[in-house]
Amino acid sequence: MQDFIANIDNLSHKYSKDWAIRNISFNIAKKGILGLLGSNGAGKSTTMNILCGVINQTDGSAYIDGINVRENPVEAKKLIGFLPQKAPLHLELTVDEYLIHCAHLRSIPSKKVTEALEIAKQKCGISHFSKRVLKNLSGGYQQRVGLAQAIIHNPKLVVLDEPTNGLDPNQIIEVRKLIKEIAKDRAVILSTHILSEVQATCDDIVMIEHGQIVFKDTLHAFNNYIEPSSLIMEFELLPNLEQIRDEHGVIDVEVVHHNKVKVEFQPETQITKKLIHASVQNGWSLLEIYLEKTSLDSVFAQLSNKTKGNQESSNYLNTP
Ligand SMILES: Nc1ncnc2c1ncn2[C@@H]1O[C@H](COP(=O)(O)OP(=O)(O)OP(=O)(O)O)[C@@H](O)[C@H]1O
Numbered sequence: 465m466q467d468f469i470a471n472i473d474n475l476s477h478k479y480s481k482d483w484a485i486r487n488i489s490f491n492i493a494k495k496g497i498l499g500l501l502g503s504n505g506a507g508k509s510t511t512m513n514i515l516c517g518v519i520n521q522t523d524g525s526a527y528i529d530g531i532n533v534r535e536n537p538v539e540a541k542k543l544i545g546f547l548p549q550k551a552p553l554h555l556e557l558t559v560d561e562y563l564i565h566c567a568h569l570r571s572i573p574s575k576k577v578t579e580a581l582e583i584a585k586q587k588c589g590i591s592h593f594s595k596r597v598l599k600n601l602s603g604g605y606q607q608r609v610g611l612a613q614a615i616i617h618n619p620k621l622v623v624l625d626e627p628t629n630g631l632d633p634n635q636i637i638e639v640r641k642l643i644k645e646i647a648k649d650r651a652v653i654l655s656t657h658i659l660s661e662v663q664a665t666c667d668d669i670v671m672i673e674h675g676q677i678v679f680k681d682t683l684h685a686f687n688n689y690i691e692p693s694s695l696i697m698e699f700e701l702l703p704n705l706e707q708i709r710d711e712h713g714v715i716d717v718e719v720v721h722h723n724k725v726k727v728e729f730q731p732e733t734q735i736t737k738k739l740i741h742a743s744v745q746n747g748w749s750l751l752e753i754y755l756e757k758t759s760l761d762s763v764f765a766q767l768s769n770k771t772k773g774n775q776e777s778s779n780y781l782n783t784p
Pocket residue numbers: 479480483484485502503504505506507508509510511657
């Protein structure tokens with residue numbers, strides 16, 4: 465247990481009659497970022513709320529540093545900082561007033577509050593907004609304040625539910641950078657339904673769908689499984705598709721729009737290079753070629769298919 469800050473063991477929960485999550489098990493390393501990836505309604509918030517002691521699970525256990533969250537919630541919660549999907553901000557307060565309030569809620573001794581406040585603000589890049597009323601901050605800076613309240617008591621585990629939701633692209637980049645900084649000396653678990661978010665931020669991934677884990681491993685392993693398997697080629701004039709199909713590594717070709725074709729290929733065939741070479745050789749007047757972006761739905765479909773063919777592998781799990 466000592467390599468992990470948290471252990472989630474066969475967690476199941478039903479709100480009324482339907483199971484929201486079923487037999488979820490995974491561990492969180494002491495440092496770095498674990499991404500909890502899944503589409504809307506997959507069960508991410510339920511899992512995080514149980515981990516943070518916000519709701520009690522129907523079955524199974526969650527431990528923070530060996531402490532059972534359900535049996536000893538007060539002690540477990542001291543080790544956690546939580547930023548729920550909607551940041552719990554008091555918009556009429558200034559940054560300092562709000563964070564001091566949070567420090568007291570976290571039972572930080574009075575003479576340590578100023579130090580804790582300055583460290584949290586400095587880490588989150590909001591020191592220059594100390595006297596600013598929260599409602600007058602941009603969404604990105606409000607989220608930074610949300611992060612500051614989550615780390616003010618220097619917790620060992622920070623739990624972030626969809627932390628970049630609703631932010632503009634620049635704010636997303638800044639908040640991701642900040643989360644990486646925060647994870648340098650503690651564990652962070654973040655939930656998201658955005659594939660690129662885990663790819664940009666996380667070290668490890670747990671993917672859940674319909675309340676069950678379909679993948680858990682490192683980001684590196686995850687990326688290997690979801691390598692693109694199709695590309696788009698656009699031509700000035702449509703060439704003979706049979707010629708493309710004859711290229712080694714090509715599985716299928718179909719026209720998707722006017723002079724645009726989608727090429728499905730086998731992995732590890734250096735297919736882009738081969739097709740560009742073939743275009744030049746055959747005078748296909750290629751205008752554009754690019755790999756198709758993988759969507760969360762298609763990752764889930766790929767993983768589900770692999771699960772069927774790899775029941776013995778521990779990476780893809782229907783029941784851990
Ligand atoms: N308070 C509740 N009462 C009844 N059902 C709920 C409640 N909260 C969540 N659910 C249901 O539990 C399932 C999992 O929801 P959960 O919010 O954990 O998913 P999620 O992955 O966090 O999705 P989202 O990103 O949309 O919040 C969904 O089917 C949802 O409708």
